[in-house]
Amino acid sequence: MTNLKGLIIVAATLFISACTSIPLSTMYKMMNFSPLEFDPRELVVAVKVPHGMKVRTGDLIVDFGFKAKGAKDSFKHQFLVQVSPNYQLPPELAKEVSPGDNMTILQLSKEDALTMYNGQQAVKKYRENSDDGAGSFGLKVESACRDENFSINDSKLNIYVKLEKDEEFFIFTQDLELVDMSGALEKIPSCS
Numbered sequence: 001m002t003n004l005k006g007l008i009i010v011a012a013t014l015f016i017s018a019c020t021s022i023p024l025s026t027m028y029k030m031m032n033f034s035p036l037e038f039d040p041r042e043l044v045v046a047v048k049v050p051h052g053m054k055v056r057t058g059d060l061i062v063d064f065g066f067k068a069k070g071a072k073d074s075f076k077h078q079f080l081v082q083v084s085p086n087y088q089l090p091p092e093l094a095k096e097v098s099p100g101d102n103m104t105i106l107q108l109s110k111e112d113a114l115t116m117y118n119g120q121q122a123v124k125k126y127r128e129n130s131d132d133g134a135g136s137f138g139l140k141v142e143s144a145c146r147d148e149n150f151s152i153n154d155s156k157l158n159i160y161v162k163l164e165k166d167e168e169f170f171i172f173t174q175d176l177e178l179v180d181m182s183g184a185l186e187k188i189p190s191c192s
Contacts, residue, residue, distance in 0.1 A: 035064065035137035036123055038163045040116040044107050045081055045139065046093055046160040046169055051100035052150030053157070053178070054191050057083045059143050060106055060159075064116050066123050068133040073126050075119055076136075079112040092168045093160060144178055145191035155179045155188070 043062070047055045058080040065076035087105040089097075097103050108116065123135060144157060155178040160169040178188060 035135060036120045040108055040113040040120075041110075042163065042165045043113070044084070044087065044105060044162040044169070045172075046103055046105050046162075047141075047144070048093075048096060048101055048103050048158040048160070049144055049178075050151070050154040050156065051102070052148075053144050053146055053155065054102055055083070055104040055106070055144050055157075056191075057081070057106075059141065059145075061140050061142050062108065062112075062116070063136060063138040063140065064119060065136045066119065066126075066133055067136075068126060068130070073122070073133070075122075077112075077115060077119065079108055079116065081106040082109050090169065096158070096160075139172065141176065141178075143189060145189045147191045150188075152179060 045060055047060065049055060060081040062079040062081060063077070064079070065074075067074045067076075084105045084107045087107070089103060089105070093103060107113075123133070126133060139159070139161070141157070141159070156175045157178055158174050159172040159176065161172040162169045
């Protein structure tokens with residue numbers, strides 16, 4: 001019976017991975033990730049888009065929240081991730097960029113990173129005295145923009161994440177189809 005349960009779990013994981021743009025290695029990494037145990041100032045996101053597309057400040061959003069029994073202990077934040085033009089592209093990302101691709105590096109603003117850090121500390125303090133409450137952490141793509149070189153046949157983007165300054169980036173989502181997300185070409189905004 002235990003073998004059957006294990007087989008079902010493996011099959012379900014493979015099915016979920018096949019139906020999403022999230023690699024299995026990322027699913028495993030995120031299963032072991034604690035949103036309370038990383039430094040938000042060290043969070044770095046890189047987005048690779050094809051020629052004709054660009055990622056701007058606010059195109060990616062970090063959601064971070066906590067819902068407790070009492071309203072005073074609950075919060076919900078949405079942070080617009082900022083383009084970081086001076087961030088040096090590391091070798092592990094440079095090798096992912098093909099001619100014509102655009103790689104954009106983004107980070108939380110200092111103020112947003114501090115707000116998130118303070119939220120983490122508040123949740124930890126709350127958890128010292130209570131077992132209730134539910135936290136949430138997410139990274140979502142709100143949009144990207146297109147210019148005159150955009151091709152509807154090539155609107156896939158890859159997202160890479162780095163959670164700690166001394167680790168390398170890992171692939172977060174792969175071949176995410178922006179046209180499918182937006183629902184129609186007209187919904188992808190122009191960069192101008």
